[in-house]
Amino acid sequence: MLPSCMVPDGRLKNGARQIRVACIIGSAEVGGAEHLMLSVMRHLPADEFEWSVICPSGPLVARYAQVAARVGAVGRRSLLNPLVIMRMAVLLRRWRIEVVHTCLYDSDAGGILAGRLSGARRIISHIVGHNFYVTEERGWHRARKRLWSWLYRGVYLLADQLIAVSEAVREDLVSRSGITVSPRKVVVIRHSIAPESAVVSAGHVERVRRLCGVTDSSVVIAAVASLIPLKGHRYLIEALPAITGSIPSLRCLIVGDGPSRPAIEQQVSRLGLARHVVFTGVLDEEEKKAAIRLSRVVVLPSLSEGLPVALLEAMALGKPIVATDVGGIRELIDDQVSGVLVRPRNSDALASAIRSVASDPAWAEQLGRAGRRRFEETFSFSEMIDRLRALYLTGQSRCG
Known part of the structure; x- marks a missing residue:
């Protein structure tokens, strides 16, 4: 039994x-x-x-x-x-x-x-x-x-x-x-998500900062999702060379694990992106929120989604989002108001959106504030x- x-x-x-x-x-x-x-x-x-x-x-x-x-x-x-x-x-x-x-x-x-x-x-x-x-x-x-x-x-x-x-x-x-x-x-x-999920301790942020090799000059983006084909990580990795050319201090945190990890790691190596990409593996809840807190932009390049919890967490923490315009994501984000939506499977559009938000801290902060208001008012x-x-x-x- x-x-x-x-x-x-x-x-x-x-x-x-x-x-x-x-x-x-x-x-x-x-x-x-x-x-x-x-x-x-x-x-x-x-x-x-x-x-x-x-x-x-x-x-x-x-x-x-x-x-x-x-x-x-x-x-x-x-x-x-x-x-x-x-x-x-x-x-x-x-x-x-x-x-x-x-x-x-x-x-x-x-x-x-x-x-x-x-x-x-x-x-x-x-x-x-x-x-x-x-x-x-x-x-x-x-x-x-x-x-x-x-x-x-x-x-x-x-x-x-x-x-x-x-x-x-x-x-x-x-x-x-x-x-x-x-x-x-x-x-x-x-x-x-529960109200306490919007609270992140400074200790956890510092621990994740050290774990991921993030410095004061790093521009951090994070993709928080299981490593499976449906989450579209390959399109994010394809987009990175077009971003690192203009943002050489970029650090991309791949938060999560799954069966696609070996293929994604090979893609990172093939494109010469090892110094820009950090595979954190599975983080506990506090560390995951700390990774989001560290990020200038949270990215989700999925091919299909119901209503992703990672984006709700990013909104609750006031972080700007770049995501694909699929499924329930469009119910979360007002394009160009509380985040930026792009077509799925389009690395060029993804790169352009991430680069635009990550290189403009004032706009990133504006998007993040709007996302938090939308979360508080709607979810x-x-x-x-x-x-x-x-x-x-x-x-x-x-x-x-």
């Missing part, structure tokens, strides 16, 4: 029984979706909800255990494994889970099936991006991804409610070719929490 950290079931607080909610999430690595769910569990009223978590092994398992009554870790096996699905269903039934909340596609598919098998009364899936979005795959890989692009939403027919993190994600769910879901099943709840963390609470308690939430 899956290992779990257990406390007595059916815990009572203030004389009222808590609603038992299980978060089934397909990753315990450091990432935006993972920290979103951690933040939700921390901030929903503890006297109303008792949390359990089912997830793969990873560095965040201990963090999940700090906010959940129970954590069931499934090792490195996929949550789509039939044996894992059956074991998840056993845990959900044993823990008498009433609401199942899934996040990330493997856990959506496996978690929805496990929730149905367990008899949970309500199943909610949190859709944070464009699943099976065809980008740069070739041959059989492209054909297979196109097939899944048609089929993947079938599992959502078994869910009670779908949460889309942006209007772009909602539109994709209900209109992309293939199996679709009813618009009535989808509610848009734009995610946000309320308390509203996100209130609307999720309404979903758990009543199943009702207004779209918007």
Whole structure:
């Protein structure tokens, strides 16, 4: 049976029984979706909800255990494994889970099936991006991804409610070719970040400064994202030679890790950019925010996005953004007002935008201030929490 950290079931607080909610999430690595769910569990009223978590092994398992009554870790096996699905269903039934909340596609598919098998009364899936979005795959890989692009939403027919993190994600769910879901099943709840996420200690900034070899004369840009093809790092690296010619003190921080890292490192070497590019690997939350704080510009050259947490963090910290005009990014940024948007897969446009912002500190500061105002006015963390609470308690939430 899956290992779990257990406390007595059916815990009572203030004389009222808590609603038992299980978060089934397909990753315990450091990432935006993972920290979103951690933040939700921390901030929903503890006297109303008792949390359990089912997830793969990873560095965040201990963090999940700090906010959940129970954590069931499934090792490195996929949550789509039939044996894992059956074991998840056993845990959900044993823990008498009433609401199942899934996040990330493997856990959506496996978690929805496990929730149905367990008899949970309500199943909610949190859709944070464009699943099976065809980008740069070739041959059989492209054909297979196109097939899944048609089929993947079938599992959502078994869910009670779908949460889309942006209007772009909602539109994709209900209109992309293939199996679709009813618009009535989808509610848009734009995610946000907790107020404490906008605070960065001077000690963490100094530590990251030393780690990355940043000096007082460095002009720092940062790309905070998993190193996967969808995030478009290759286009950022292609853009750098056109920037370093006019900004020789440029330092580009590649914050994150992933399967594309060897290819990106080879590209950096091939273009002779080793002295300008720093691969930080995965940073903890405080160090990641410090890397953003150090940056003159935060860059996200993605090919597809739901509503990227890294850009919300940059906005909260008052940092200007250069990003591609895809998916939910355009719901975050007013072009030329709170950031600069460029076409995806266009290294020349990316280079021009980064160079313009990075070489003009006054404009960069103006963009950053506007971004922070937009974040504070539009992406309320308390509203996100209130609307999720309404979903758990009543199943009702207004779209918007």
